[in-house]
Amino acid sequence: MSVTTGGDMPYRAPRLFIGGAWRAGSAETRNPVINPATEAVLDELTHASPRDLDDALAAVARGFKVWRATPAAARQRVLLQGVQNLRAQREAIARLLTLEQGKPLAQARMEVDTAADMVQWYAEQARRVYGRILPAPQPGADYEVRKEPVGPCLLMSPWNVPVILAARKLGGALAAGCSCILKPPEETPASVAKMVECFIEAGAPDGVINLVFGVPQRVSSHLIASDVIRKISFTGSVAVGQGLAGLAAPGLKRLTLELGGHSPVIVFDDADVDAVARQLVVAKFRNAGQLCHAPTRFFVQKGAYARFVDTFAAAASQLRVGDGMAEGTDMGPLANGRRLSAIRELVAATRADGTVVTGGERVGDTGYFHQPTVFADVSPDAKAMRDEPFGPVALIRAFDTPAQAIELANATRYGLGSYVFTDSARLQRQMITELEVGSVAINSTVVTVAEAPFGGVRDSGYGYESGEEGLDSYLHTKFVNRNHSA
Structure with missing residues (x-):
């Protein structure tokens, strides 16, 4: 490989990460990763086959059982260590990002910094997911409102600011106690994979974070059709967002759409x-x-x-x-x-x-x-x-x-x-x-x-990323009526 990141290591397209292991995608399809400044092919990215996607679904279901039972303080420690790893890998990730996406290296470094800040905010909030006690109208009863993770999530991010947008989704899901399948853009895979690696190495249990690539429509339709996936977060075009809303509707799955702007x-x-x-x-x-x-x-x-x-x-x-x-x-x-x-x-x-x-x-x-x-x-x-x-x-x-x-x-x-x-x-x-x-x-x-919600109205989508509202989108609200006098 003649193309390098500017350091000692050559550019390598990442593999899939499923159930705690890296592996090549087994689909027949694949795509070149192109440097937009030179039009040179950096490497070839392998795609997930239906079998790979089924393995990811099984893994994310197992991961959810483990992660939702992990105390919030322990989840926070993993996220904060991941943020520390991310900051340590700033230069390597920034160089991958510039090679893949084209933005100036200074802007790529700022993107990694912003991604780290966003996940850090979510990590700090992981121990502040509060319920509440309500006064019951009858003696011997308690009314309680609890917040629980919504379930395994499908997180899909675009190529324009891929590290920020993938990290923001990942931080919210993991802080809430959800497991996830992350599908980054095929045009900019290595920078996101390197970011994900930071949280894997921080101690995220097997199956909690899974990473797949492929033909977007095939991947999304296959995964969203499964009962395993309970929440979808997508950033991208209006047309794709409308299509995803249609796919999510039969399963009444929670959906956050951050779409276009003008x-x-x-x-x-x-x-x-x-x-x-x-x-x-x-x-x-x-x-x-x-x-x-x-x-x-x-x-x-x-x-x-x-x-x-x-x-x-x-x-x-x-x-x-x-x-x-x-x-x-x-x-x-x-x-x-x-x-x-x-x-x-x-x-x-x-x-x-x-x-x-x-x-x-x-x-x-x-x-x-x-x-x-x-x-x-x-x-x-x-x-x-x-x-x-x-x-x-x-x-x-x-x-x-x-x-x-x-x-x-x-x-x-x-x-x-x-x-x-x-x-x-x-x-x-x-x-x-x-x-x-x-x-x-x-x-x-x-x-x-990081601290405030970001979302739009009309064709710019619905739901929020970041802030309390972004975290709440990964949480389910449960009401408990406990009668002690029965």
């Missing part, structure tokens, strides 16, 4: 326009814009519009696009050829509905690189204003009144994150109240943290 940004005249524009360029083009909560539709009040467009476009044009492994790279390639094709088609279609201020072209002819692209004066009827770009494309439009900004911001089926920049308390309150989204950041570009 996040609006509202900048009022009183904002520090230059500082806000530069801050938003960093947020928009991080991970080449491939984030569900990336700021995308920029609505700027007319008094600040021209200056915002100039400052934003100038900062975007100065971003250094290149291989994520190269020092000084600000934006890496898109993660795969599908995304590059989709962005090129979107840019071509949007030229008729807006003005290209900077960018608009592919970079080079090797690797999936595209220029940071900024459109101004974009028509509200443009396809790009309705459909999530999921790439390095920013869409800017002016507005007059707060009511017009709200109307523009809410004019999609998505409702995940949003960003507002103003020092007016009255405007802040109005935006918080009237924006139809799951998260609102005021004078900030942060809409998701």
Whole structure:
């Protein structure tokens, strides 16, 4: 193998992990893992066969019996040791992530740090899963509400921030006492597998964590059809989320869906326009814009519009696009050829509905690189204003009144994150109240943290990751009426 992680070890696609043992997938299908910066094949990933998946189901059922009976303090120790292992493996995981996904190495390191922070929060909450005692209306009786793990879980994460999203699901499930089958993205398998290894080595019992790869539709349909799986958590596209909801419906299985976004940004005249524009360029083009909560539709009040467009476009044009492994790279390639094709088609279609201020072209002819692209004066009827770009494309439009900004911001089926920049308390309150989204950041570009719930409305899905609400999604509530006088 000629491709290395930048250290002494060559890149190797991971195997499946089932019932406490690593093994090659036995399906006939397999896929190449491609470096998006060079288009070189890193290795070939083997897939799980139906027999492998049945073995995973049997293992996760056994693992649940063990893990649910494990005291919360012991579960916490395993998770905290896993976090310690994860921090120790930061550089190795980050290099795998950059090779597979393309993001700059500095951003990959930050992803590992964030993943560790999220699991640590869940670990700290593992001993705080409280029930309660209620006063009974009759003598000699106690009413009790208990919280118990919901059961074996299927956790499915995407390729854009694979370590964070897999770790967040894993942390919630394990803290609650659930076992799991984790299906990471086949495009970025090794970074997630290395993260999982940290928790296996921390002492997770056999069967508590299982790792499988395969053709996504085949894997999900096979596993969700089993009575063993009681909860599904998925992050990904709206279309796939809708399909999973249909698969989960016959078994009435609990489902958390964190789907797409088309996040609006509202900048009022009183904002520090230059500082806000530069801050938003960093947020928009991080991970080449491939984030569900990336700021995308920029609505700027007319008094600040021209200056915002100039400052934003100038900062975007100065971003250094290149291989994520190269020092000084600000934006890496898109993660795969599908995304590059989709962005090129979107840019071509949007030229008729807006003005290209900077960018608009592919970079080079090797690797999936595209220029940071900024459109101004974009028509509200443009396809790009309705459909999530999921790439390095920013869409800017002016507005007059707060009511017009709200109307523009809410004019999609998505409702995940949003960003507002103003020092007016009255405007802040109005935006918080009237924006139809799951998260609102005021004078900030942060809409998701470990301590708070993250989720959306409408086509952005339902249910929550992170925070108390994220942990509760892995718990079943049981009412107990204990009569002592019978």
